[in-house]
Amino acid sequence: KQEVTQIPAALSVPEGENLVLNCSFTDSAIYNLQWFRQDPGKGLTSLLLIQSSQREQTSGRLNASLDKSSGRSTLYIAASQPGDSATYLCAVIYWTGNQFYFGTGTSLTVIP
Amino acid sequence: DGGITQSPKYLFRKEGQNVTLSCEQNLNHDAMYWYRQDPGQGLRLIYYSQIVNDFQKGDIAEGYSVSREKKESFPLTVTSAQKNPTAFYLCASGAGGNQETQYFGPGTRLLVL
Numbered sequence: 447k448q449e450v451t452q453i454p455a456a457l458s459v460p461e462g463e464n465l466v467l468n469c470s471f472t473d474s475a476i477y478n479l480q481w482f483r484q485d486p487g488k489g490l491t492s493l494l495l496i497q498s499s500q501r502e503q504t505s506g507r508l509n510a511s512l513d514k515s516s517g518r519s520t521l522y523i524a525a526s527q528p529g530d531s532a533t534y535l536c537a538v539i540y541w542t543g544n545q546f547y548f549g550t551g552t553s554l555t556v557i558p
Numbered sequence: 559d560g561g562i563t564q565s566p567k568y569l570f571r572k573e574g575q576n577v578t579l580s581c582e583q584n585l586n587h588d589a590m591y592w593y594r595q596d597p598g599q600g601l602r603l604i605y606y607s608q609i610v611n612d613f614q615k616g617d618i619a620e621g622y623s624v625s626r627e628k629k630e631s632f633p634l635t636v637t638s639a640q641k642n643p644t645a646f647y648l649c650a651s652g653a654g655g656n657q658e659t660q661y662f663g664p665g666t667r668l669l670v671l
Contacts, residue, residue: 450600480659487646487665489562489664490650490662495659535600537601544608548593550598550599550600
């Protein structure tokens with residue numbers, strides 16, 4: 447069974463702080479990994495997608511890295527803002543399959 | 559506007575009743591997916607469809623049924639056999655295969671009366 451784990455489950459930081467969210471997966475044969483944002487009671491919004499051949503992707507204040515050999519990805523958020531408060535989920539898809547496997551998410555609160 | 563719509567936003571089910579959740583997309587995507595989200599858990603795949611008139615069971619298909627008669631539509635029926643249906647249901651679509659991102663609808667929250 448494919449396992450995707452996110453630590454920590456919840457995180458609270460003061461505004462302006464840089465932070466790192468972690469995602470780990472058990473099978474290194476991934477095709478791509480994706481980070482999503484979910485606001486309370488809403489659907490998911492894609493933030494960044496990293497192909498297996500890539501090491502990182504950047505979008506604005508967000509940077510996602512991928513280390514397949516260690517089964518880990520990190521999402522770095524620079525200069526956090528209250529509007530960043532949401533749940534962040536990672537999902538992986540494998541070469542052998544056609545479905546995403548989701549982590550349980552990290553609930554982020556940025557305190558003004 | 560291109561996107562995915564789900565309706566209703568809230569749905570109430572009585573004991574023994576079947577209910578159907580709607581999912582429509584105008585992104586011209588071949589693949590569509592249904593997920594269930596429970597508090598403290600990640601999304602779990604219920605059913606997915608890679609092409610019209612074809613669909614596959616996901617990890618938790620028991621008590622659910624789907625149809626894919628049109629490319630744009632992928633309704634999910636929660637049957638009376640699903641004993642714990644209270645959850646947030648999310649529909650997604652994508653270009654298919656293992657190469658593309660998934661685009662999500664706003665979700666339907668199902669509650670049992």
